[in-house]
Amino acid sequence: MILISKYLVPKGYVGIAIFPFVFLRYRHLKMNTTLMNHEKIHLRQQLELFVLPFYFFYAFEFLIRLLAYRSWNTAYQNISFEREAYANEKDLNYLQSRSFWNFINYIKI
Structure with a gap:
């Protein structure tokens, strides 16, 4: 389910997936297939990961990446979940062929 709320999406972002919802900052973003696919991957x-453990691991x-890179954006970009997405x-066919727990292949050590 897609919900529009500029207040629930953190500043600097246009969308966020919080199972089972996708929150978008603006209504027109529903038409952005790349963004929607990104959020569906999340x-x-x-x-x-049964939802709650996902948020813990994320x-x-x-935090590990933030300590390593000392940059919010670089830390965010290097989270395995984000790297996969x-x-x-x-x-747009990725989710049909994606392997279970494929985000593991995107973990950087």
């Missing part, structure tokens, strides 16, 4: 990741990895957001 929904699949969340589902695979936050933990973000960004790498495949333009492939």
Whole structure:
């Protein structure tokens, strides 16, 4: 389900997936197939990790990356979940062929 709310989407972002919803900052973004595919990849990741553990691992990895890079944006860009979503957001068939827990292949050590 897609919901529009400029107040629930953090500043600097246009969308966020919080299972089972995708929150978008603006209504016209519903037509952005790349963005929607990116958020659907996150929904699949969340589902695979039974939702709550996804947020724990996401936050933990973000903190590790933030300590390593000392940059919010660089830390965010290097989270394995984000790396998978960004790498495949333009492939609209990705979710049909994606392997279970494929985000593991995007973990950087």
